[in-house]
Amino acid sequence: MEDNLNIVGKRVVRSDSLAKVTGRARYTADLKMPNMLVAKVLRSPHPHAKILAIDLDGARKVPGVKAAISGFDGSGIKWGVFRYTQDHAMLPTDKVRYIGEDVAAVAAVDEETALEALSRIRVDYEPLPSVFDPLEAMREGAPIIHEQYKNNINIHVHIDVGDVDKAMESAFLVREDTFKAAGEAYAMMEPYAVVASFQNGFLDLWMPNAGPHVRAKALANLLKMPLNKVRVRHINSGGAFGGRSEVAPADLVASLLSIKADRPVKLVLSREENATSSRQIHDMSATIKTAMSKDGTIVAKDLRAIYDGGAYSSTGPIATSVPFYVYEECYRFPNIRYNGYRIITNKGIRGMYGCHGRAFLAGNEAQMDLMAKELGLDPVEIRLKNGLRAGEMTATKSRITSCGLQETIETTARKTDFQKRWAKPQKLEGIGMGCVAIMCGFPMGFRSGSSCYLKINDDGYVTLVTGVVDNGQGNESMVIQAASEILGVPMEDINLVNADTEITNLDPGAYSQAAAFVSTNAVKIACEKARKQIVAIAAEKLAVSETDIALKNRLVYSVANPEKKMPIAWVVREAFARAEPVVATGTFFPDIDLEREWISRPWGQMAGTFSYATSVAEIAVDSETGMITMPRFTAAHDCGRAINPMAVEGQIEGSVQQAGVAAITEGNLWDGGHLLNPDLLEYKVPLACDMPEIDAIIVESGDPVGPFGAKEGGIAIRMNAYSAVACALTNATGVLFKEMPLTPDKVLEMVEKATEEKG
Amino acid sequence: MILPGFEYRKATSVADAIALYNDFEGKARYLAGGTDLMPLLKYRLAAPAAIIDLKGIEELKAIAAIDGWLTIGANVTLFELKNHPVVKEYFPLLYQSLDATSCETLQMRATIGGNLLQDTRCIEYNKSLEWRAARGFCLKMGGKCCNVVPHSRVCLSNYCSDNALSLVALSAEADLAEAGGEKTAGLEKIYTGSGSKPFVVEPGTLLTRIRIPLEKSKGVYEKLRVRNSIDYPLAAVAVAMKKSVARVCVGGVGPAPLVYELAGTDEGTLRDAANSASTDARAVPNAILSPAYRKKMVGVLFRRAVQKVLREGA
């Protein structure tokens, strides 16, 4: 790795933080425009019902109402990420499929008028039988929610490598368990909001999103408009975590209203609507059968996962596959079978999540510990033995180029005295470890790459134009920091123009862990080109060789003779005079197998690289109440290289909260199709007082292709923190968890079961 | 989320407040800190024609230790009360329950009067109008059946005041002002036991003061909650011990706190008392943890709290 770096690797103040601490940062709901209207949505009170008629006349007659729409005002096109998942009209005309589904909407001069108008809309429904449990939904005779999905099976991902059955037969130790987990709420602090402004045939949109380009594309399709007339613009985002990745019904609603009213429209969801009607996370169950040889080598896995997909496809195949992949990218599996089913039910729409798949991943990890124990091994040994290493291939044929898994395991184990403490747990105290790997970028066809444009102005200040988007994780600051490093100008000299589809080129967005590896690489390439141009001119002017030139503090200088120097601005002006202004583009496209497909061809190189991480949780269980307390959490993340270590630590700490402590507190609760905790009171986002001490450790394996060696720094702990907690609980009680979250009622049952087993 | 329409009036005295209430023919609500009332209004769980702000009534803001009582004005905030030297010295139990109430920011706004008269709660009730309309109106909303226990004719929504439990355990009394004059009631007497209408007090009655007998006591407050701040109790037990008599109050489960006098403190008596408290607890699936668990926890917290008090005594 290059180590003579000036800014990359330093704990720099993020470029976006000044606006945020002064209250000046604008979020969608903060926007105000002349003539702007307020929108409100009428939602389905039924989990499943035929729409017989929608009558908007009453609403239109309310003074102050400027537009009223339903799905009948739309194009009739249905959205889906894949051709085979196009099932979501966003505003249905045939039937409603969940409580809270968008049915009609109005735009009015103020909120009171809009609410009054909603009450005048008449919708005639014919209620249909509904189904909420995926296992019931799969049974013959269950109500069918979409005609095209037989037995409500939306997606079936089938992967079969090696000969699982044969390996199972001859294995020394075989075990099968089933785990469940409630879906979570993204609970981003910013409730969803959209501002749509239609003028002269152009539609401008602002909304928190994790990928402006994919959003604009989906809306352009739904509205039958060309891409260059649907412009998704830059705005701050109050958290995404996977929940702002896909086009949302509210986007279509606000767009149609603005087009109809010919005025800007603002739609802000309430906290409750954000939960019931933006997106949720899949409830799931996983049945895990594992075979080991006597020495603890995993010889076979037979895995079956069922995801409650809610009413529509969303990113269906991706959501159904990702938990499997982050697992197979971590361990060596000669024989492995995965059957992932995503089932349609009459519940709210679901999406990917930064902590997606906890029943599957925590289940695998906790079961492995029990099996290891039976073989006289401990969690550290079993993970080191089965963990993948650089140079190896995953079961589905992705090559691992850089891998810090071993180091993350060893470091966390050493720092927590893991093996000793695991071997002799105090009564009802436990320590547990969870590992995972993360692909830096999903295969998204031609959208897998990013492209950046940069110019250096005649005063030496830089303008950087990229599609990269920031949902709070610090992506904007990251690309500025990278550019600052290469161009030798301070971060504050760089103006970032980003996440605006009319100005910036394609970018995969911030939801496939691609911002560091892909988008920053594109920025780096563009900056290096510009640098090269500067170096050439400066070498000539300073009469030194190009290899002797360095850029720092807005200056170009000779390394051998630092007295020889000139401002970068001079070089830039010289370049203008030579009719070769310093402008550059940079494009990075990861080395992935473009033939790979989630269902039809689930093999080949998945991503350009993979990050690795290990979490260790230490817990104590109250034997009478089942309450878990967690004094300490240790997490090590191989992010390749931390561009801003403070930001990576922040991601790790946030992950401990959102996946680790959340494993105890968070889960959606349902009464049929009614979401019982669509708020921030009964849905338990952990508070400061609920947090353990955290030791956030950064491991830098230095990826050969990543920019400055970077891979991703935002998600790996999010995908294993819950495993560490589940494993610690197994260590404390001797039994496996059945269902997440590990609320005290469930834990008390485990404690009682453990006591019974001990007799 | 916007509030429904209503008039705003600020009362200057107790009499003024009651007169204003009558001016609006009873279609008014008193407002203290608003931390209970405002969320109810936002969810359209109340639709008063007027809000009568009590914060201008000076006499409701006083705390005084006189004549063998600690007298607390209804508008004293939880935070002020918590930090009052007499509370710390005489009523550690009350200190603990105040400290365990929601979070600091809300304690600084919330009043003790409002805390005692807060509405009962249910996971199928404290929701927006749209949510409840989709679910169907329950007993507490004037509907025909309970949404939690399908055939139940009584509403078992939970009374979640933390401090009522301490105050009941400390044998506190409430001074109530009505158009006709003032009266005093033992705090434990103000509950109906029905979640549909939790309080016996007539509408328009103003709670003016809470009085606690000024005797030093030992006490422990045990609260079951998922997060250690902000959260309402899922079950809670308050124990006040004066001389060797323990008064225990159980709440957070069902529409009214239940009070127990402990005849003795030996292991057997305690076990029996804890068991019967657990049996009495009317837990139904109206909170985020299972009813069986909450019921069981009543017994566990009961025993724990008493044992803790006893240990402190030793």
Place this chain on the structure above:
Amino acid sequence: METVKVAFTVNNEETVLQVSPNETLLETLRERLDLTGAKESCGIGSCGACTVEVNGLPLRSCIVLTSEMQGADITTVEGLNREGKLHPLQQTFMEEGAVQCGFCTSGMIMTAKTLLDKNNQPTQKEIIKTISSNVCRCTGYKKIVKAVGEASKKTA
């Protein structure tokens, strides 16, 4: 509805408004006074994103009426940096990386400010207790706690 006349100070500026009785302080600040630093996240008092300082105390502005604000002295996050100088909390929130998406930030800073104003040497435990009034979805709170501690050193 009869409108109500209210006079109060916001960020040192005298303000007189005629408001609807059902207008919340958060609405007044955001919609009328263009002070959008305070955010609406839950709207029912359970998260603290809307916290502003009123008469020295933190207040969840989504559940108070502007009508109640007669004579009040209100400070919002926009009023913290005076004469171009950041408040120590604003500075340390930046330096310690206590800000991610930023949606909870102004509420957090205002809550912490009311703590430091009356207790300029809080213990870590006291800081944690105070900021446990507010929800942050991004940070895990560690850097927020650190930032408040560092700011207390600067204000001491």
